[in-house]
Amino acid sequence: MLRKITLLAATLGLLLGAAAAPALANTAEEPANVHWDFEGPFGRYGKAENQAQLQRGYKVYREVCSSCHSMKLVSFRNLGDPGGPFWNPKYKNPNDNPVVKAIAADYQVDDIDTDTGDTTKRPGIPADRFPSPFANDYAAKASNGGANPPDMSLLARAREGQGRYIFSILMGYENPPAGVTLNPGQHYNKYMAGGVIAMPPPLKAGQVTYDDGTPSSLEQEAMDVSAFLMWAADPHADDRKNTGIAVLIYLLLFSGLLYLAYRQVWKNESH
Amino acid sequence: MSGHSTYEPKNAFSKWLDARLPVTRLVWDSFVDYPTPRNLNYWWTFGGILTLCLGIQILTGIVLAMHYQVGGATAFNSVEHIMRDVRHGWLIRNIHATGASMFFIAVYIHMLRGLYYGSFKPPREVLWLLGCLIYGIMMATAFMGYVLPWGQMSFWGAKVITNLLGVFPGVGQSITTWLWGGYGVDDPTLNRFFSLHYLLPFVIAGVVVLHIWALHVVGQNNPTGVDPKSKADTLPFTPYATAKDAFAMSLFLIVFAVFVFFLPDAMGHADNNIPANPLQTPPHIVPEWYFLPFYAILRAIPDKLMGALAMFGAIGCLFALPWLDTSKVRSMRYRPTAKICFVIFMVVCIILGFCGANKPDDQVIPGLAGFMLLDANANSWVWLSRIGTFYYFLYFLVITPMLGLTETPLPVPETIASPVVANAEKKG
Structure with a gap:
């Protein structure tokens, strides 16, 4: 028995070491320790109040972030997928979802007139991806003081701290401490590695008027838009966790049966 | 594959196949009767x-x-x-x-x-x-x-x-x-x-x-x-x-x-x-995490060429191990000193992993000022990885060959069955 415990402990130790090692690589200031209800093995984006948060977060993205940040990997139809901000069980096919259709139609997307070959604009459809605010990276840089606003599709998973990092950046603008001099177009943010960030403070209290009447404090806006970006970076999280619970229940039962079979086989053999 | 095969084809088809391509016999001997x-x-x-x-x-x-x-x-x-x-x-x-x-x-x-x-x-x-x-x-x-x-x-x-x-x-x-x-x-x-x-x-x-x-x-x-x-x-x-x-x-x-x-x-x-x-x-x-100990060994040595050689040498030690170990006793269960050295070796490998994940000049113990030792602060990951690298090679190149010659192992059981039977009797 003691040997079995040692085996288990050694395996867990190896696993924890493996999991902790990349996390240790981060030396920037620790992001604020905030939590969202949809996190963890039992949290779901699909829960009513979490979906409401995603809708508020989308509004912040649409009205604030999207004027500089692209979200190239996300399609309008994703908004209506299960777990998405505008999922509606009445419209299993998100392309039929009227909210999604309206959001898409609100954007003008590039197209080519097949009769003339000229480039044209047309209203978006759910199958389109989110159009980018700038024609290319150089245009984005030129309009933003030389710094390219990162694409937001995967942003929440591309930073140590994930959603917590985004929330912290939005909340972390301060006057620079003594000894830090900022050039024009630079700002001080205590959660940014090095403290200097090119993005001006994007959010302030009351910046967005929420449709559901939630008071739009700065913290509320930061929480909501971080939630939306976490969903955008990991849109199948609900499906993943649901499948995971089923798989684990199956494997636990299966392991129990295999253990009984093993005991039965070895019943009369000493070892 | 070794010893006499006990496979007996049961029906006409398996007899026919066994005489032509004894693949079922191979599987039987390797994964059933083995x-x-x-x-x-x-x-x-x-x-x-x-x-x-x-x-x-x-x-x-x-x-x-x-x-x-x-x-x-x-x-x-x-x-x-x-x-x-x-x-x-x-x-x-x-x-x-x-x-x-x-x-x-x-x-x-x-x-x-x-x-x-x-x-x-x-x-x-x-x-x-x-x-x-x-x-x-x-x-x-x-x-x-x-x-x-x-x-x-x-x-x-x-x-x-x-x-x-x-x-x-x-x-x-x-x-x-x-x-x-x-x-x-x-x-x-x-x-x-x-x-x-x-x-x-x-x-x-x-x-x-x-x-x-x-x-x-x-x-x-x-x-x-x-x-x-x-x-x-x-x-x-x-x-x-x-x-x-x-x-x-x-x-x-x-x-x-x-x-x-x-x-x-x-x-x-x-x-x-x-x-x-x-x-x-x-x-x-x-x-990736599974390369970190070797990455730490690479960076432990100030010279780039020597660092690369040490890293490949660390893997090379594994290949040479059968000829580095001089002990006649296989299992460390009966080699108390070797057991301690082995546990330290495992801990060192994990420490080297952490060394590989951190920036070489960062402090291992935060806040401890430390002192300059040759080219870097003694309280830095690079020095910890040097100690780890030293033990890694010490284990393979010195401890393993020397210990087999000098240690006194515990008595080794005559057969596999004897300690097994003794255990079973102890359990009741």
Whole structure:
């Protein structure tokens, strides 16, 4: 028995070491320790109040972030997928979802007139991806003081701290401490590695008027838009966790049966 | 494969086939009747678990290759296409990415088991060498696989590791250029890495066949390290070992599933979710966790060439081990001093892993001022990795050869069955 415990402990130790090692690589200031209800093995984006948060977060993205940040990997139809901000069980096919259709139609997307070959604009459809605010990276840089606003599709998973990092950046603008001099177009943010960030403070209290009447404090806006970006970076999280619970229940039962079979086989053999 | 075959074809077809291609006889002799020591513990289940890992990686890899689009402009987005748009693509990709880490956890346990119980000693040297070869090809495969998503860590990791070969005098630069297929890591590099990443797992599978063949010729080692002497010492592989292996595999899959479904990002690095950008070096380039101890050894030595040689030498020690160990006793169960040195060795490997993950000049103990020692502060990861590297080589090159000559081992049991029977009587 003691040997079995040692085996288990050694395996867990190896696993924890493996999991902790990349996390240790981060030396920037620790992001604020905030939590969202949809996190963890039992949290779901699909829960009513979490979906409401995603809708508020989308509004912040649409009205604030999207004027500089692209979200190239996300399609309008994703908004209506299960777990998405505008999922509606009445419209299993998100392309039929009227909210999604309206959001898409609100954007003008590039197209080519097949009769003339000229480039044209047309209203978006759910199958389109989110159009980018700038024609290319150089245009984005030129309009933003030389710094390219990162694409937001995967942003929440591309930073140590994930959603917590985004929330912290939005909340972390301060006057620079003594000894830090900022050039024009630079700002001080205590959660940014090095403290200097090119993005001006994007959010302030009351910046967005929420449709559901939630008071739009700065913290509320930061929480909501971080939630939306976490969903955008990991849109199948609900499906993943649901499948995971089923798989684990199956494997636990299966392991129990295999253990009984093993005991039965070895019943009369000493070892 | 060794000894007399007990297979008896039961019906007309199996008799007909057995006279022409005795493949059922081979399977029967290797996986049913094959005698296994009766005292194998759970550490011995990792051979089967590793076969499972290889199978999972190949199956999920084949499906991923159906959707992946190799090329600097397409690779990153095609992986995201798999994660977002391919039905259950997130599942296949998470299994494959997590599977690489699980594969390495299993292989490290398997190797440490071999080290502890002396499974590399005569007559198992070739078996051990084939295992080391598999580990080497695994590292190459994993490294190239990590490049394929073409994120920041993919690109810069590839650049750092391939640049290592450039430090060899004279030919180094030419070899690097040849590997890259150009003057930098670019599309040609990615293309050939994809090609080799698809090829090498099948090479591994081939060497695994040789590994199992060699195993079945010399027979399995066991926790006592004593050779089986009679029928009382062994049990047929099926159902005894298969039942135990199946249970252990199922437990392993539970851990695997926890990572796939609930911690998919735990083993990865956030920077690899940023598309590769040759113009922007990430602030801190680190390889995957399973390379970190070797990465620490590389950086422990101030000279680049010597660092690279030390890193390859660290792996080379494993190949030389059967001829470095002078002890006549296989299992460390009966070698108290060797056991202590081995435990320290394991701890050192984990510490080296942390050294590899941290910036060399950062403080190990935060806030402790320390003092300058030669080129760096004594309270820095680089000095800790130097101590670790020293012990790593001390263990293989000094302790292992010397201890076998000087130590007095505990009494070793006559047969496998004797301690087993004694244990059973003690239990009541």
